[in-house]
Amino acid sequence: MHETKSDVYNGLPADMLQSSRSVMGNYGTRGLCMQRGEGVYLYDVQGRRYLDFTAGIAVCVLGHAHPQITATLVEQAGTLIHCSNLYENTQQNRLATRLAELSGLDKAFFCNSGTEANEAAIKLARRYAYLKGQQNRTKIVSLPRAFHGRTLGSLSITPKAAYQEGYQPLLPGCDWASTLTETLEHIDKDTAACFVEVVQGEGGVHSLEVDFLRAIENRCHEAGALLVVDEVQTGVGRTGSFFAFERVGLHPDVVTMAKGLANGVPVGAVLARQEVADAFTPGSHGSTFGGNPLAMAVANTVVDIVAQPTFLEHVREVGDYLSTKLQSLGDEVSGIGLMQGMTVPDAKSFVAKAAEHGVLLTAVGNTRVRFVPPLIVQSQHVDELAQILAQ
Ligand SMILES: Cc1ncc(COP(=O)(O)O)c(C=O)c1O
Incomplete structure (x- = not known):
């Protein structure tokens, strides 16, 4: 039950307090x-x-009520909001091509949030190993203090007891070390992927050492594991390059994105190099809303603005x-x-x-x-x- 003391609610009107009691309590009291x-x-x-x-927790990269975002939304809403992934979608194709150019990767899959992007990346990594005949390569390694989302898969690679409490059993095969350096030893022949954030946002805004990140990349190569860079929070210009991995010279196999990509319109994306992306064959993964024309049109406008060198400067x-x-x-x-x-x-x-x-x-x-x-x-x-x- 929410608190109703007026000091907690800063004098919000009574009808709002009443209706807020119908919302589940997972966000606690919002004053x-x-x-x-x-x-x-x-x-x-x-x-x-x-x-x-806060920018809506690192989402509204172009701020609030940006005229170009509003114009894109209005135009696309009056043209086509949704038609499903049964059909080709020019906005989706354009965004995929642009993100491939910017990341140096080859293909994109679109979903609706960061956790969904990471969920898809976990599936993609396991399926890639499976299709290569490496059925034992199922382990997903993450880092201490990592945050990758709240769905069961993403939560299973988010080693925070408070977030995991009460949700066991989590996804089997997820593994993390208690210190960053020990992480290297956890990446082995059974590892499908290691997930990293260049700056751990939810973990307290800690930038990881470049040498450490490069050591993780090398270890992934040695062990034949995929390097997944979670750019959900760091991507779309947040760190001053379009992707944070550019600033530290990483070469990921897979990148996940969400948050800033459509300035607040729900969107998520997974980018992968060709060989890995090919593991998502027809019917192997999907999303009803993912990549719909409205989100894609707004994301195209965001990318057009943010990827400009002067903007990043x-x-x-x-x-x-x-x-x-x-x-x-x-x-x-x-x-x-x-x-x-x-x-x-x-x-x-x-x-x-x-x-x-x-x-x-x-x-x-x-x-x-x-x-x-x-x-x-x-x-x-x-x-x-x-x-x-x-x-
Ligand atoms: C690095 C990272 N990955 C994944 C997520 C989950 O994203 P979402 O809340 O859109 O599911 C977040 C959210 O804060 C994040 O910071």
């Missing part, structure tokens, strides 16, 4: 209700303005500025581009205080605060953030 957005700002139902350094510049500002204000600042984290004594109360002062942030764990603004954020917004945090 604010947003009504509209504009650029890097959100406005709540009482008209209060917030500087948004902007992300790197403002990202460096944000990182420098945060370092002057707090401890253990880590991240790449516009994906930064900072250590504070109590993340939950820090985030609540920031919201009271008009800045939206997210807590990741008990002591880490995450900064993932829309990528259109400007240095003056960083100054505004810094001024408030300094208080």
Whole structure:
């Protein structure tokens, strides 16, 4: 049952409190209700303005109510929203080609979220091994502090006890070490794939060492396992290159994406090199909504804007500025581009205080605060953030 104290709900209207009791409690108590957005700002139902350094949890890369996104949505909604994967889809084909060019991989499969993309990548890795006659190669290795999603497969490679509690038995064959270096020993002849994030977002915004990531890649090659880079949070320009793996020089076999790809319209994608992609033969996997014309049209608009070199340069510049500002204000600042984290004594109360002062942030764990603004954020917004945090 939700709390109904007016201080918790910041004076939200009684009918809203009443109706919120019909929503399941997995998100806990939510004290604010947003009504509209504009650029890097959100406005709540009482008209209060917030500087948004959450971007819907690293989703709204172009901010809120971006005119080109709105125009694309309106145009595509008036043309064709959905027709299923029974038919060719020009928007889907265009996006697949573009993502292949940008990633250096060959083919795309589209779904509707990050967890679905990782779920599909787990299936793809196992099926690839199976079709090669390597039926024992079923193990999926992930890293300590990893986060790959909430469906049973993705949850099984997300080694966080609190998220897994009560859902056992999980997917068999999922394996992780307790330390990063020990991970290398877990990748062996029975490993179908190892999943990595270049910056572990939900794990506390920790950038992994380039040497470590390269060692994982080498170990995967030696063992004949696939390297899957989860770019659900880091992809679509977040770190200042279209994909974070470019910044650290990795060569993944498979990449998963979601979040920023359609600026808030649900979408997910799996990219793979030809030989691996070919394991998804007709009927072997699917999604009713996945890759529908509406999501694909918006994603094409997002990619057209974000993949421009000047846009990515902007992300790197403002990202460096944000990182420098945060370092002057707090401890253990880590991240790449516009994906930064900072250590504070109590993340939950820090985030609540920031919201009271008009800045939206997210807590990741008990002591880490995450900064993932829309990528259109400007240095003056960083100054505004810094001024408030300094208080
Ligand atoms: C790296 C990573 N992978 C997967 C997911 C799951 O994505 P979704 O919530 O869209 O299922 C997330 C979500 O935070 C993520 O950060």
